[in-house]
Structures are given as structure tokens and as C-alpha cells.
Amino acid sequence: MSAFSIFGFDLDTFVTDTLDEDLGVGLPGGGRDVTSESVIGAGDCFEGVMDSRDAIVVAGLPIAAAFFRKLDPAMEIELLADEGEQVAPGTDLMRLSGNARAMLTAERSALNTVQHLSGIATLTRQYVDAMRGNAVLLDTRKTIPGLRHLEKYATRMGGAQNHRMGLWDAAMIKDNHVLVAGNVGEAVRRARDAGVARIICEVDRIDQIEAALSAGAHHLLLDNMGPDTLREAVALVAGRVPCEASGGVNLQTIGAMAASGVDYVSVGRLTQSAPAADIGLDFTPL
Secondary structure, three states: OOOOOEOOEOHHHHHHHHHHHHHOOOOOOOOOOHHHHHHOOOOOEEEEEEEEOOOEEOOOHHHHHHHHHHHOOOOEEEEOOOOOOEEOOOOEEEEEEEEHHHHHHHHHHHHHHHHHHHHHHHHHHHHHHHOOOOOEEEOOOOOOOOOHHHHHHHHHHHOOEOOOOOOOOOEEEOHHHHHHHOOHHHHHHHHHHOOOOOEEEEEOOHHHHHHHHHHOOOEEEEEOOOHHHHHHHHHHHOOOOOEEEEOOOOOOOHHHHHOOOOOEEEOOHHHHOOOOOOEEEEEEEO
């Protein structure tokens, strides 16, 4: 369907499943767009322009194009902005021409995707800018179920790096793991003895740092620490492993936290609650 690809994400399946959900495929009376079928002639054609109503960072245009081409493979589509590009209000993002029914049926799915992903990319860029060149911004696993690969793609378009993609690619020892193991050091030792290649350990007190490092942690997540405590923690670690600040991070606090000397700052809000970008799609009959 498209040369666009994201590792671990099946574009064709996503497009098919999303359209099927909107069309009610498999439900009694479903499988059709009753409005477009009853109002728009089968051979009618539209020209359409998708544009941004706000300043945004663009993400998801190739996915939107895939929705339209799924229903009209001959549709002419021109992408007018690059993924990850910052654009001004009123910028045209996509121009398309083809079957009117196909456009109207795919419109909502295409817009929902671009609005959501561009919203994530735009918020991500705001956090990156607020860090003023200090540290690296990370996303988290706080993603909408089924959309993780797309949402983490959008954070990359906004300038962040991906943290763990899931439960499989690194151990992250948090307070409940420590509670069962007994202490930070024992929890890390268990992961190390199990042969885990990458062990991230959350610490929320300075006195836990040495125990985590001595047991073999590869990365420390410094949880809910203010800038002064973060600087103290970074000095104690002294470059032995990367340090990540997490918790209590917002656009007002991230600048000071990033300037504390940590290597990373992680923000769950990037994917958990980014507002949708204001993007519209206007049609003209041909």
C-alpha cells in the first residue's frame, strides 16, 4: 500500500482494521457508509486539501494517505509537508483528488490519526525546546493500547528518543519489584543473575544509589527528585551509568531538571495526554 514503514507496525492491518471499525464490518447492517452512499454519486469526484489550523509538528501524513488509497487506489495524493517538520498555522499538508465517496469514508480515520500523532509530536517538541539543549527527552510506556508503535514514532518526530518499547527489551525495577525482593540491591541482583542484558533501576532516595550500582544496574531512574537532589545524585553516580530524571516533570520544571546533569528526562504525558492538533480537510467537487 505504501513505502512508509515503522518497525513492528503493520500499516495495512492498521488501516483495514480502523476502516472496518468505522464501517461496522461484521455487524448487522454494517459494512457500509450509509451517508456517502445515499448522498454522493458513485462516480462523483472531489479535490481536497488538508491543512493545519495551528502551529504544529507534522506526524502521520503517510498513514492518512494510506486510508484514502485503501478505498481508492487511483487517488492522486501529494504530501506537502515532511514528517517532523514544524509548520505555521494555515499550512497546507496534503492535496488529494479522486473518488468522493472514498474521500468522505476515509476522512475521519485519516484526520484522527494525523491529529493525534501531530499532537504528540508538537507537545514533544515543546518539551525538547524547554530543555534548552540539556539532556535527552524520553517517552514512556504510557501509550494507548494498540497504538504504541505509532505514538512512539510521533515522539521521535518531535525530537525525543524512545525508552523501552515494552516489557521485553529491558528490565525496569520499580518500587513494587523492590518490595517483593526486599531491597534495591537484591532486586537488581536477581535480574542480573537471570541474565538480563539491560537493567534499569528506579531509585527514589539517595541512599539506594550505591546499592543499585554495586548489584549491577546499567541505568538509574531518579524518581521524583528535585533539581538539587538530582545534582547530588548525578555527582554520586559520577558517570558510572546513565541517569534519568522522572516524575514531577512538566514544561515549567523540565528546564531545571535537564540542567541538573542527568543524561535523560522521561515524560509520560507525551503519549498519555497530548492534545490533538487542530487539522482540517476541506473538499471541492470536481
